[in-house]
Amino acid sequence: xxxxxxxxxxxxxxxxxxxxxxxxxxxxxxxxxxxxxxxxxxxxxxxxxxxxxxxxxxxxxxxxxxxxxxxxxxxxxxxxxxxxxxxxxxxxxxxxxxxxxxxxxxxxxxxxxxxxxxxxxxxxxxxxxxxxxxxxxxxxxxxxxxxxxxxxxxxxxxxxxxxxxxxxxxxxxxxxxxxxxxxxxxxxxxxxxxxxxxxxxxxxxxxxxxxxxxxxxxxxxxxxxxxxxxxxxxxxxxxxxxxxxxxxxxxxxxxxxxxxxxxxxxxxxxxxxxxxxxxxxxxxxxxxxxxxxxxxxxxxxxxxxxxxx
Numbered sequence: 001x002x003x004x005x006x007x008x009x010x011x012x013x014x015x016x017x018x019x020x021x022x023x024x025x026x027x028x029x030x031x032x033x034x035x036x037x038x039x040x041x042x043x044x045x046x047x048x049x050x051x052x053x054x055x056x057x058x059x060x061x062x063x064x065x066x067x068x069x070x071x072x073x074x075x076x077x078x079x080x081x082x083x084x085x086x087x088x089x090x091x092x093x094x095x096x097x098x099x100x101x102x103x104x105x106x107x108x109x110x111x112x113x114x115x116x117x118x119x120x121x122x123x124x125x126x127x128x129x130x131x132x133x134x135x136x137x138x139x140x141x142x143x144x145x146x147x148x149x150x151x152x153x154x155x156x157x158x159x160x161x162x163x164x165x166x167x168x169x170x171x172x173x174x175x176x177x178x179x180x181x182x183x184x185x186x187x188x189x190x191x192x193x194x195x196x197x198x199x200x201x202x203x204x205x206x207x208x209x210x211x212x213x214x215x216x217x218x219x220x221x222x223x224x225x226x227x228x229x230x231x232x233x234x235x236x237x238x239x240x241x242x243x244x245x246x247x248x249x250x251x252x253x254x255x256x257x258x259x260x261x262x263x264x265x266x267x268x269x270x271x272x273x274x275x276x277x278x279x280x281x282x283x284x285x286x287x288x289x290x291x292x293x294x295x296x297x298x299x300x301x302x303x304x305x306x307x308x309x
Contacts, residue, residue: 062277065117072158072167073197075204076240078230079266079285079304083206084169084195086123086155089115089281089308096301103136105297111148112304125151132183143180146189150174153195165199171210185221187214202234222253240268244285261291264302271308281306 065088077083093110108131115125129147134140151173158167171193177184193210207229214221225248232242244264250256266285273279287300 064120068117068120068155071160072155073161073165073199073204075197075199075206075232075234076268076270076281076283077306078206078228078232078242078244079268079283079302080244080246080264080287081206081228081230082151082171082193082195082208084153084155084167084197084208085206086117086121086153086169087115087308088117088123089306091115091304091306093305094303097297098299099136099297101136103134103139106133106135107131107145108133111145121155123153123155125153127151129178141180141183143183145179145183146185147176147178148173149176161199165204166197168194168196170194171208185214185217187217187221189214204232206230206232219253222250222255225249225251238269238272240270242266242268246287259291260289260296262287262289262297262300264288266302268304270306274307277309279308281308 068086069088072085075083075085077085077087091112091114093107093112095105095107095110097105097107099105109128111127111130113126113128115123117123127148127150130145131143132145133142151171154170156168156170158169159165171191173191173193175189175191177186177188179185189212191210191212193208195206195208197204197206199205208227210226212224212226214223227247227249228244230242230244232240234240242265244266246262246264247259248261249259264285264287266283268281268283270281271279272281281304283302283304283306285302287297287302289296289298
C-alpha cells in the first residue's frame with residue numbers, strides 16, 4: 001500500500017518535470033528564431049540578412065509566405081486552439097459568455113489581431129486588447145481586459161500532405177496587465193507553448209500544451225497549465241467541422257489543485273476567395289463547461305472571422 005501511495009505521489013512530480021522541460025524547450029527554440037530573421041533561412045527563399053535591402057525584403061514578402069506555407073499542412077486554424085501552422089491573416093473573434101450567477105460577458109476581439117509571417121518558419125501575432133461588456137444582477141461594466149500584445153511562433157518541423165502531413169511549433173507569448181480592476185491580473189505574464197499536429201486524409205488533430213507564468217503576484221494569481229486539442233475534418237471545398245477540448249489545471253495559487261474542462265463543437269467555413277490573395281474564413285462554435293471545479297463560465301458562443309492574405 002505504501003509503495004502504491006508513493007508511486008501516485010511521484011506521478012504529479014514526474015508530470016511537472018516533463019512539463020517544465022517542454023516549457024524550457026519552447027523558450028529556447030522560440031528565442032533562437034530571432035536569429036532566423038537576420039540570416040538565410042533556406043536557399044530556396046530570398047535571404048533575409050542585414051545586408052539585404054529593405055525594398056527587396058518587402059518585395060519578396062509574399063514569395064516567402066507562399067513557400068513557407070507550402071511546406072506545412074493546409075488545415076484550418078481551430079476556433080479556440082492556437083494552431084501550430086504559420087498563418088498570415090487579420091482575425092476578429094467575438095465571445096458571448098454565460099457566467100455563474102446569471103451574469104453575461106461579451107468580449108469584443110478576444111485579443112486577436114494581425115498575424116504575419118516575416119521570415120521562413122516564423123510568425124508574429126500582434127494582438128489587440130479585448131474590450132469586455134459585463135451585465136449581471138449586481139454589476140455592469142464596460143472595460144478593457146489584459147492585453148496579449150505579442151505571440152511569436154517558430155515552426156520546428158513540418159511536412160505538407162504529400163510529404164507526411166505533420167507540424168511541430170514552439171510559441172512564446174507576452175501579456176500586459178492593462179485591464180480594469182476585476183478584469184486584470186495586475187501582473188505581466190509569459191506563456192511558452194509547445195504545439196503540434198498530424199493529419200490522415202481528411203482528418204487532422206492539432207494540440208497545444210502551455211504554461212502561464214505571471215512575473216509578479218504569483219502567490220495571489222498562481223500559474224496555469226493549459227492543454228487544448230482539436231479534432232478537425234474536411235468536407236467538400238469549404239466545410240471544416242471540428243470538436244475542441246480545453247483543459248486547465250491550476251498547480252498553485254488560490255485555485256491550487258483545481259481544474260476546468262470545456263468542449264467546443266464548431267464549424268469553420270472557408271476559404272472563400274474575395275480578390276487575388278484575399279480569402280474569407282468564418283467559424284462559429286458553442287463552448288460548454290463540462291467539469292466546472294473552477295466555474296469561470298458555463299456556456300460561451302464564439303464567432304471568429306479571418307481574412308487571409
